[in-house]
Amino acid sequence: MAFFTHHICRGLSSSAVRHVVIKNVTIIGGGQMGAGIAQVAASTGHAVTLVDTNEDILKKAVKGIEGNLKRVVKKKFADKPEAGEEFLQKAMQNVSISTDAGSVVQGTDLVVEAIVENLKVKQDLFGGLDKLAPAHTIFASNTSSLSITDIASSTNRLDRFGGLHFFNPVPVMRLVEVIATSSTSQETFDSLLNFSKMLGKTSVSCKDTPGFIVNRLLLPYILDAVRMYERGDGSKEDIDIAMKLGCGYPMGPFELSDYVGLDTMKFIMDGWSAANPDNPMFAQSEVLNKLVAEGKFGKKTGEGFYKYK
Numbered sequence: 001m002a003f004f005t006h007h008i009c010r011g012l013s014s015s016a017v018r019h020v021v022i023k024n025v026t027i028i029g030g031g032q033m034g035a036g037i038a039q040v041a042a043s044t045g046h047a048v049t050l051v052d053t054n055e056d057i058l059k060k061a062v063k064g065i066e067g068n069l070k071r072v073v074k075k076k077f078a079d080k081p082e083a084g085e086e087f088l089q090k091a092m093q094n095v096s097i098s099t100d101a102g103s104v105v106q107g108t109d110l111v112v113e114a115i116v117e118n119l120k121v122k123q124d125l126f127g128g129l130d131k132l133a134p135a136h137t138i139f140a141s142n143t144s145s146l147s148i149t150d151i152a153s154s155t156n157r158l159d160r161f162g163g164l165h166f167f168n169p170v171p172v173m174r175l176v177e178v179i180a181t182s183s184t185s186q187e188t189f190d191s192l193l194n195f196s197k198m199l200g201k202t203s204v205s206c207k208d209t210p211g212f213i214v215n216r217l218l219l220p221y222i223l224d225a226v227r228m229y230e231r232g233d234g235s236k237e238d239i240d241i242a243m244k245l246g247c248g249y250p251m252g253p254f255e256l257s258d259y260v261g262l263d264t265m266k267f268i269m270d271g272w273s274a275a276n277p278d279n280p281m282f283a284q285s286e287v288l289n290k291l292v293a294e295g296k297f298g299k300k301t302g303e304g305f306y307k308y309k
Ligand SMILES: CCCCCCCCCCCCC[C@H](O)CC(=O)SCCNC(=O)CCNC(=O)[C@H](O)C(C)(C)COP(=O)(O)OP(=O)(O)OC[C@H]1O[C@@H](n2cnc3c(N)ncnc32)[C@H](O)[C@@H]1OP(=O)(O)O
Pocket: 068, 071, 072, 075, 143, 144, 145, 166, 167, 168, 169, 170, 171, 172, 173, 215, 218, 219, 222, 223, 226, 250, 251, 256, 257, 260, 265, 266, 268, 269, 285, 288
C-alpha cells in the first residue's frame, strides 16, 4: 500500500487524508520512557492513564512528572504564575495510574507500549489487550530495536498497529519515529502522525527495519566506542569528552549508554546478536555483559560505566 509521505500527499485532496483524533491515551510501562510520554501527552491536553505492574513505579512516575512540569512552569510561566499553576493543575489532572491494563484499555483511543525490550513480553501484552480494547483503538510500540511487524503478530489488529519511537528524555527530545508496517492502514499512520504533531514533536518515518533510522546509525557508533574502550585504546572519560567537544554531542557514548539504561542496551544487543550471529558488529560486549550481570544498569541504579550520586 502506498503511504502518504508526511510532507507530500501523492495527488490526493486533503479530504482523502483521514485520521482518528486521539484524546484518551493508555501508556503501558511507567519507567523512563512511559513516564516521559505520559508527561508530554498530559501537558498537551490528552487524558492519560499510565499503567505498570508495579504500583511503586507508578507513584514514582507521577512524582517525577509533577517535578518536571514544575521545572517547565518555572521557565515558561516565569512572569505569569497563575497561568503556570493552572497549566500544572490541568496537566496533572490529565494523569491517572493503574495496574490493570485490561480494564483501562476498554476506554482508550491509543495504547502506547513502553515496557521491557523483550519481544515475547510485548507480544503477550498486546495479544491480551487485543481481546479487550475497542475496535477503533490503535496500538503502538515504543520499541528501540524490535520489529513492529513481529510485535503486532500476536494481535488481530494489524491495520491498527504501528510504531511510535520516542527519544529519551521525551519532554526534551523533539523527534518521534512513526513506523508503519505493510499492514498498517493509511488512517492509522495518519492518526499516529497527527498525534505526534499534537504532542509538539517532529516526526520522521521509515520502513519497519531494525533500529528504524536513529538506532540503526547509533548502535554502530556506540558499539565502536565500547570496542575502543575494551581494546584499551582510550578511556571512557576521554572518549566521552572527545565526542562532546569534537562533535558537539550533548553526551558521549558511555554517558548516553548509562542514561538510556544498560539493561535496555543489553536487550537490544542480545536481539541483534541473535538475529545477526555472523556479523562481528553485533558480537557480545564483555564489559556490557559484566556491568548488567552486576546489576549496574547506569543512572537508573546509581552505577553503570560511571557512578552517580
Ligand atoms: C554499552 C554497549 C551498547 C550496546 C549497543 C546498543 C546500542 C543501541 C542503540 C542505543 C539505544 C537506543 C535508545 C533509544 O531507543 C533511542 C534514544 O532515546 S537515544 C537517546 C537520545 N537522547 C540523547 O541523546 C540525550 C542527549 N543528552 C541531552 O540532550 C542532555 O544531556 C539532557 C539529557 C537533555 C540533559 O541536558 P543538560 O543541559 O545536560 O541538563 P539539564 O538538567 O540542564 O537539562 C536541560 C533541559 O532539559 C530539561 N530536562 C532534562 N532532563 C529532563 C527530563 N528527564 N524530563 C524533562 N525535562 C528534562 C531540563 O529541565 C532543562 O530544561 P530548562 O530547565 O533548561 O528549560
